[in-house]
Amino acid sequence: MERRAFIGMVTGSLLAAPLAAFAQAAGKLYRVGLVFFSSDPTSQVVRTFRDALRDLGYVEGQNLVLERRNFEGRVDRASEVVAELVRLKVDVIVTANNPATRAAKEATTSIPIVMAANGTPVEQGLVASLARPGGNVTGLTADAGPEIEGKQLGLLKEIAPRISRVAWLGSKLAWEGDFPARKHPQAVARTLGMTLFHAETQIQPTDFTSAFAAVIRERADAIFVPGTPSNNNNRRTIIDFAAKNRLPASYLFRESARDGGLMSYGPSQADIWRRTAGYVDKILKGAKPADLPVEQPTKFELVINLKTAKALGLTIPPSLLARADEVIQ
DSSP states (O other): OOHHHHHHHHHHHHHHHHHHHHHHHHHOOEEEEEEESOSTTHHHHHHHHHHHHHHTTOOBTTTEEEEEEEOTTOGGGHHHHHHHHHHTTOSEEEESSHHHHHHHHHHOSSSOEEEEEESOTTTTTSSSOSSOOOTTEEEEESOOOHHHHHHHHHHHHHHSTTOOEEEEEEOSOGGGOOGGGOHHHHHHHHHTTOEEEEEEOOSSTTOOHHHHHHHHHTTOSEEEOOOOHHHHHTHHHHHHHHHHTTOOEEESSHHHHHTTOSEEEEEOHHHHHHHHHHHHHHHHTTOOGGGSOOBOOOOEEEEEEHHHHHHTTOOOOHHHHHHOSEEEO
């Protein structure tokens, strides 16, 4: 073989190798599973998540398939829903709640799992620690510590200074949070001259009969609504109850204030889901979940619904309106 032809062949092979690798990477189809508590809240967060992935080079319908699933508020179906994603051999499972994360962790040790806004993941045994999650689970937690709940109570008191008995709308479900352990918000309530008591829902997370009955029976004059999956997915039921009984209520996420709740203060779901996309990107590029620390919220939002405030006969202090990230007229 002539020297020139040999050099040309070798050079061509060297050039073709990275081009082939690029073509293979460009042609890869990534499959990401999304597991939600119910079908209600998924549209906006999925849109935010999908847009963030697109900015990172993953385009649904081209090199990305999003396998959306939910278990319609039935925790007993979480394992069944996750098992389907495992059978599909998705590249990553993204879980939007603790039951889904637990079911995914029990179903697979090989598929990476990214939590989006899960609550108390260390206490729930989902990760070993925030800094060193271990195993195949990482992501974000919506839990910013008990101080956030104390601040919510303080803001509620600023909006409605006369309140004294506040119902904590919780549930019997351990994965949704243990009210007796919430010592910090109870201490804050006492400092503010308020009594904080537990209005407990039934084991079925869509049944608020007993909780609403406790609110009335205990003569609550305000409601504190933690951002649990049950509360978030049934927020319109809670908002309607609060409006009917003329009770000021505080919520965790912006969506509740936009749907008619008096106020919300808590982590930005849009920011959380954009950051979740970043985790997925790192894992698809080869990072191991065990090496990616679990992150807490960094962006918080105060949203006030003036229309609801007026309906309740409340005048919002101008100083508080000035601090709000959004005021709904």
